[in-house]
Amino acid sequence: MLRQFLPISALLLGSAFLLFGGGINALILPVRGSAEGFSALSLGLLGTGWAVGYVSGCIMTAPLVARVGHVRAFGAMAAIAAISILFSAIMITPWAWILLRGICGFCFAGTAMVVESWLSDQVAPASRGRVFGVYTMVNLAATTAGQMMLTLGDPNGFVFFAWAAIFYCLALVPTAISSSSTPVPLASVKLNLRSLWRNSPVAVFAVFWVGVSNASFATLAAVYAERVGLILAAVAVFTSVPILAGALMQIPVGLMSDKMDRRFVLVGVAVLALAADLGFLLLAPEGRMLNLVLAALLGGSIYAMYPLIVAHANDHAEPGSSIQISGGLLLTYGVGSIIGPLLAGYAMAEVGLRALYLVTAFSHLSVILYTIWRISRRVAVAEAEKTSFQPATAGRTSTLQTMPLGHVEDETELAPKAV
Template identity: 30%
Template structure:
């Protein structure tokens, strides 16, 4: 794995800085929105707009790359991101912010697709799985780091918004100057959404509900923290703990998923999350409560994303795996778009408890549907299932599709050895 890191470090450093910039801007907007007296519903629509842009990008950027090339698309989208990041504090209008969030979501989607294509092209068949796993870990580390940097400036000022813009601009230097050969970009045959649902109902429904949970983590957590009066340091610690939880619990849950019915494990993990969120609604707002709660949210939501993809993979042919990634990301993106407005409405209606109530409700739905699906067909034997691979909810279609294929290839290799 060390050799893989040293061969791909320029890309990984660039991705790390991109994630730091993206994580900072999301949390900053949640805090600054409260300072600007935006309503909870208004700022929730701003947060939702990012995921709308991300979905548009996943559909349109591949065609842009084929027309004008990776380098031009990469540079153009990077310029848009840097410009938008410094425009937020000078145009404090929630509707303008929503439009800018669409643009920045579109641009980040394109940047991730380009970076993942380059990473995929740089790695060999023997190292591709390791490279993509390191890529996922780097993404999560970038978000954790971004929350630490929230404390270096005043969110009511201008300078703190310049920092993520600078980081994003710097992120392109190692990528564009080190990678000399642009990768070939191949579109995969897509699996229809109806066919994907027929193959794996739990995968499609679960990804939709998990998208709503992820939107809370990536956008609405800072909004909730501002509403309840947390300091910037407390908000940053709360959000960082979510991703630390994801890093810590990915591998233990992944180990279990390769040894039992994944539907049962999905139900168990979701039920644990639901119970934890239900209890949290009745506890005082204090850091000794919030940090463990955040670790549980992250420890459940991040592995849940990987579990659902692994479960779906178990029912696909090798040729369908990459194409299915687009449908799974569409389902997840639609859930992420719907999540912030709903949780914003709930917080307006029932108060700050709406944040944990919403997450609890989604967890209950996932657990209940997973339990139902266990009664509908027999689970494949563990030795016949694909390998669990670490996937961050921030990944684009290239990485998800490639990791799905890698998992299928690993299983095929194990079968050949038997």
């Protein structure tokens, strides 16, 4: 097995550096912005800016790489991302941060797509599932470690911005000196809502609202935790526990969804998420332990929904269209990610701190009600016709290259052909 991973170790290391810096950046901005007195609305717009940039990066990176090549595009975007983080430390104003966060989101999507394209090109179909699992674990571990790094110092200085920039630059090194051959062209997917809706209305409706809820929570969870009175170490844990819980929940969710109607599983997971939302709203927790328990329940639910929705949509996909379907859902998720932090930030500014969970609760209730209605209107896919559930990272860290990287060929396709 070690022999399989040695050729791609440089790419995995580059991805780890990328996500480590991204973890620092994602947490230092809301924590520092809150300390600077930024409103909840402006902090929510940081998430909207990131989502606009990220979706734009997913769409525009493929033609950019086709024009200048993988290595040059990766180097340019990693450098620009580092510059944007450093500018955030110099220009401490909400509107500058929103613009810079959008630029960083664009670059982050582009660099991740190059790494994933390279991995897809280097990995044989037979071992793609194992490699994708390791890649996912590396990304989750690096993101969590980056967020936890904020417990080691004072967020009010320059140092964490510098560390994030350093790791963005370090991500450039492994790919720059790699001797791997030039990767295959990047995937490019256009958003065709009519085709997506015909394929699976539940998937389109649900992935939009999951984008709203997930991006709202991911952007403003640190703001909530800091303003509810948690110390910095607890804030870092509060934002990290949901990611890890989401990774663990994909195992039971995947097993259940492969054996029964995925829509029932989606309703069940959304009910758990709604229960966590109501826990935050009705119990109004202020202590560390209850907040962490509810955050784990919420994260375990919301971060397991995206791959479940993608699997359900692919059950209905025409042969050969699964990548297009998954890519279209990712872009639809991105649209929800643009709207969600804006709504949640406005609600927190006008209604109060826990209004964040009014937005997520409305999103999850919408998913529950619409999915139940669709169950009564359309029969489930036969078990023999289902695609396999593929664990995936949270939607806002997926790219159009994640789908082909995580796609495992059918065993019959891997078997030697008779001659």
